[in-house]
Amino acid sequence: MKRIAVASGKGGVGKSTVAVHLALALAQKGFRTGLLDADIYGPSIPTMLGIKERPSLKENKVIPIQVRGIFVVSMGLLTTDDMPVIWRGPMVANLLQQFLQNVAWGDLDYFVIDLPPGTGDAQLTLTQKASLDGAVIVTTPQEVALLDARRGLKMFQQVNVPVLGIVENMSYFICDQCSKRHDIFRSGGGGRVAQELGIPLLAEIPLDLKMTKACDRGEPVVTEPFQKLADKILEEMPREKPGEFHLRW
Amino acid sequence: MLRPQTIQKKDERTLGIVWDDEHESVYDTTYLRENCTCAACRDEWTGEKKALPGSLPKAVHPLTIDSVGQYGLKIVWNDGHRTGIYTFEDLRKLCQCSSCRSLVPAVP
Numbered sequence: 165m166k167r168i169a170v171a172s173g174k175g176g177v178g179k180s181t182v183a184v185h186l187a188l189a190l191a192q193k194g195f196r197t198g199l200l201d202a203d204i205y206g207p208s209i210p211t212m213l214g215i216k217e218r219p220s221l222k223e224n225k226v227i228p229i230q231v232r233g234i235f236v237v238s239m240g241l242l243t244t245d246d247m248p249v250i251w252r253g254p255m256v257a258n259l260l261q262q263f264l265q266n267v268a269w270g271d272l273d274y275f276v277i278d279l280p281p282g283t284g285d286a287q288l289t290l291t292q293k294a295s296l297d298g299a300v301i302v303t304t305p306q307e308v309a310l311l312d313a314r315r316g317l318k319m320f321q322q323v324n325v326p327v328l329g330i331v332e333n334m335s336y337f338i339c340d341q342c343s344k345r346h347d348i349f350r351s352g353g354g355g356r357v358a359q360e361l362g363i364p365l366l367a368e369i370p371l372d373l374k375m376t377k378a379c380d381r382g383e384p385v386v387t388e389p390f391q392k393l394a395d396k397i398l399e400e401m402p403r404e405k406p407g408e409f410h411l412r413w
Numbered sequence: 414m415l416r417p418q419t420i421q422k423k424d425e426r427t428l429g430i431v432w433d434d435e436h437e438s439v440y441d442t443t444y445l446r447e448n449c450t451c452a453a454c455r456d457e458w459t460g461e462k463k464a465l466p467g468s469l470p471k472a473v474h475p476l477t478i479d480s481v482g483q484y485g486l487k488i489v490w491n492d493g494h495r496t497g498i499y500t501f502e503d504l505r506k507l508c509q510c511s512s513c514r515s516l517v518p519a520v521p
């Protein structure tokens with residue numbers, strides 16, 4: 165099983181959007197894929213996947229919710245409304261560790277984790293405890309976001325987690341009038357930062373209002389940029405289909 | 414559950430398994446044969462071994478090893494035994510690498 169974290173230096177850049185679509189894309193390619201929403205402060209994955217029910221318990225293990233071919237647990241859905249969200253980093257990290265151990269994930273091929281935004285101590289502890297195989301950093305083309313991406317990269321390097329690359333979200337805009345690509349932000353920022361930091365630019369995801377609407381309805385659709393992203397991940401982090409072994413002595 | 418990444422014949426008497434967590438297990442083939450948990454080799458009620466060490470031919474080794482579903486390996490042996498299925502879980506516990514051997518006693 166390969167564990168991939170989807171991270172971002174700052175909030176609202178589309179981290180959860182990327183995590184959901186990446187997990188769906190991997191599942192569509194035939195891999196058993198789990199998705200953990202570790203963002204207890206602002207869990208948005210249940211909405212994006214139309215999940216309303218809380219996960220059930222069986223023999224003291226949390227049973228993930230199976231939706232659209234992936235296995236999902238949202239830490240936010242397990243916390244109760246009256247539970248104060250003033251948890252400190254280490255508490256969240258311990259909770260995450262428990263999650264990784266006490267969820268009946270089954271035999272996963274890929275395990276995508278939507279980390280809470282930021283590069284503080286909380287995230288550092290999380291990344292340490294999750295024993296990740298790799299991370300992708302989501303950013304937008306603006307300068308500020310790129311600065312945060314740099315911080316994200318540093319954080320993963322600190323705990324020896326390989327950063328697979330950068331995903332530039334809302335990279336460009338496909339006009340529904342003329343169908344041409346419009347670089348509404350200063351274009352190429354993600355590519356530049358990737359080059360500077362010596363890591364690949366894994367994907368450029370366009371600003372896509374259809375996608376936003378689909379996610380709001382809880383019916384995400386895996387579009388081409390996400391399929392390409394999944395292909396890159398599979399390349400960087402190959403996981404063979406559940407193996408068949410044959411050995412002649 | 415941990416699964417093997419690769420299984421390999423290390424030498425005439427040694428099976429090697431590299432696991433998902435990169436742990437590298439080695440198994441003496443006679444030891445594996447002795448620890449078969451199939452009904453023919455174990456008393457179903459007590460779990461006690463029927464084929465006692467020593468009653469086996471000295472150079473017992475597999476002829477073929479094939480996966481069974483997603484959970485284990487079936488080994489066909491040169492002593493004619495062919496009903497033993499080793500679950501990945503059991504195999505991991507039976508690991509005979511230097512660090513595991515010191516921790517885990519062999520199945521009684």
Ligand SMILES: Nc1ncnc2c1ncn2[C@@H]1O[C@H](COP(=O)(O)OP(=O)(O)OP(=O)(O)O)[C@@H](O)[C@H]1O
Pocket residue numbers: 172174175176177178179180181182203206208281333334369370371372373375376379
């Ligand atoms: N490429 C895109 N095109 C259009 N809308 C997008 C795109 N990416 C994200 N959005 C929208 O932007 C909002 C924020 O996205 P998302 O929740 O994925 O960000 P996040 O980084 O996970 O935020 P948070 O820090 O709150 O967890 C959502 O409403 C989402 O639908």
Ligand SMILES: [Mg+2]
Pocket residue numbers: 179180181203206208
């Ligand atoms: Mg989010």
Ligand SMILES: [Zn+2]
Pocket residue numbers: 449450451452453454455494496497
């Ligand atoms: Zn047997």
Ligand SMILES: [Zn+2]
Pocket residue numbers: 436437438439508509510511512513514
């Ligand atoms: Zn061992």
